[in-house]
Amino acid sequence: MTAPWREQLDKTVDNLFDEIVSLRRHLHQYPEPSDEEHKTSMYLYQRLADRGLHVQLIPSGRGVLADPPKAFEDDSLPRVALRADIDALRIQEANDVPYCSRVPGVMHACGHDCHTSMVYGAICALTEMSQGGLLPWPVRWRGIFQPAEETGHGAPEIIAANGLEDVQAIFALHVDPMHPVGNVATKPGVLTANCDALEVTISGEGGHAARPHLTHDPIAAAAQFIQAVYTQVPRVIDSQEAVVVSFGSLQAGENPNVIPGQVSLKGTIRTLTDEVREKTIACLERLAKGWAEASQTSIEVKIQAGAPAVYNHPRATAMIRQAAAEILGLEHVTELKRPSMGGEDFSHYLKHTAGTLLRLGCVSETKNAAMLHSPHFNIDESALAIGAKILARSALLWSNPSRKENREAVQRTASP
Known part of the structure; x- marks a missing residue:
């Protein structure tokens, strides 16, 4: 009753x-x-x-x-x-x-x-x-x-x-x-999940869109870096563990015929355990170092701890x-x-x-x-x-x- x-x-x-x-x-x-x-x-x-x-x-x-x-x-x-x-x-x-x-x-x-x-x-x-x-x-x-x-x-x-x-x-x-x-x-x-803010700044050398060979193109580096993250993080973390890295913002130049000097990426890292979080961040830092060298740019990764x-x-x-x-x-x-x-x-x-x-x-x-x-x-x-x-x-x-x-x-x- x-x-x-x-x-x-x-x-x-x-x-x-x-x-x-x-x-x-x-x-x-x-x-x-x-x-x-x-x-x-x-x-x-x-x-x-x-x-x-x-x-x-x-x-x-x-x-x-x-x-x-x-x-x-x-x-x-x-x-x-x-x-x-x-x-x-x-x-x-x-x-x-x-x-x-x-x-x-x-x-x-x-x-x-x-x-x-x-x-x-x-x-x-x-x-x-x-x-x-x-x-x-x-x-x-x-x-x-x-x-x-x-x-x-x-x-x-x-x-x-x-x-x-x-x-x-x-x-x-x-x-x-x-x-x-x-x-x-x-x-x-x-x-x-743990939810951390991810900011990536890719700095290169801009120039004319007709002469990309005279630049260090940060947009190309950003595209390669994003693809690498989406491909490699699942290969580094145990498939039975949960991790999601997503980019929600990409900001670069304003002119269609100018390769900019810098690209800014923003996203999130979501994990359920501290161990997976640390492994994911380490993977991102390795990828940044590797793609920076390959593209002759600098790639700076910043992690801001969230909830x-x-x-x-x-x-x-x-x-x-x-x-x-x-x-x-x-x-x-x-x-x-x-x-x-x-x-x-x-x-x-x-x-x-x-x-x-x-x-x-x-x-x-x-x-x-x-x-x-x-x-x-x-x-x-x-x-x-x-x-x-x-x-x-x-x-x-x-x-x-x-x-x-x-x-x-x-x-x-x-x-x-």
């Missing part, structure tokens, strides 16, 4: 649904890219403050921490955090919807508007339940609305701003168009899985067979506290659904209520005073 608080929590989220959708659509219409989330942060600050929550902007003015009203927060309890990301991508939206992005060249194509509205819904529901005396036990929660997930340094900013102060566990979810709405996927242990792999805490993963199963039915909760090669800076939080990241089904039909980072990406908004319910219920389940860890925490607090 379902406990009354569970039914009441779901009903509270359902009553907030229109507000959740409204917030999501506003954010979708007015997206801000990484490192520019000032208006988004102030908008969230004002909406959360209007609900009576204790709200603070982090020092950069980009990112918000929201806690329960002071009258309803027990400082003796450990916190459980619910995290959302608020930044958008530099993509021109191609959807024809009333809430289409009004900012040219910027779009919420990774669902961060959804994540934000779901965390908002979850903490508002917990607040209403607390104020109405409907919670089965006290919950000391924190809503984290972080900037710059796409560039990988938003989570460290939140941590530096004491965003994890007293936090015992942190929960998050990510919309996933590979799963239909009403379904979720979890995975204890490694969920995502480490997300490692989902087993107990936190079991907790969010239980919450999802109670809401959706166990048959709609699957376990991912292998990690994703995508990156997620949620991993930084997991270096400091227990936590887990859930994949949330978000489309009516997966067959022809637009993927994340697509200009056509969109969701079935019924997923927003599901996500808010899972997050709120996870916070409650984790805060259950009968849990051994919580009993011990209370005993430590009570000790003289």
Whole structure:
């Protein structure tokens, strides 16, 4: 039989649904890219403050921490955090919807508007339940609305701003168009890859396009280097290990009849283990040295460490899985067979506290659904209520005073 608080929590989220959708659509219409989330942060600050929550902007003015009203927060309890990301991508939206992005060249194509509205819904529901005396036990929660997930340094900013102060566990979810709405996927242990930024600068000697023999052509060297990377990395790394090196940017000259003096390449390196990461970087450096000598150019390789792999805490993963199963039915909760090669800076939080990241089904039909980072990406908004319910219920389940860890925490607090 379902406990009354569970039914009441779901009903509270359902009553907030229109507000959740409204917030999501506003954010979708007015997206801000990484490192520019000032208006988004102030908008969230004002909406959360209007609900009576204790709200603070982090020092950069980009990112918000929201806690329960002071009258309803027990400082003796450990916190459980619910995290959302608020930044958008530099993509021109191609959807024809009333809430289409009004900012040219910027779009919420990774669902961060959804994540934000779901965390908002979850903490508002917990607040209403607390104020109405409907919670089965006290919950000391924190809503984290972080900037710059796409560039990988938003989570460290939140941590530096004491965003994890007293936090015992942190929960998050990510919309996933590979799963239909009403379904979720979890995975204890490694969920995502290490993701490092790769920059390659190839310098040669430019000249007239009619006389390439009088130049040291960096475009030719770049083409050969890219092909070598795509060919040789899979031959160096064990085929049973996962590694993906991709280039997404190539910038060179501006004139069709001039061989430029320099080419800039940008890409990413994605691996699941430190050993494979080190082998991959060593391979890239050897290839750069070899092709530089062969093409009479210089090839400089720079690696900027990005987000480490997300490692989902087993107990936190079991907790969010239980919450999802109670809401959706166990048959709609699957376990991912292998990690994703995508990156997620949620991993930084997991270096400091227990936590887990859930994949949330978000489309009516997966067959022809637009993927994340697509200009056509969109969701079935019924997923927003599901996500808010899972997050709120996870916070409650984790805060259950009968849990051994919580009993011990209370005993430590009570000790003289």
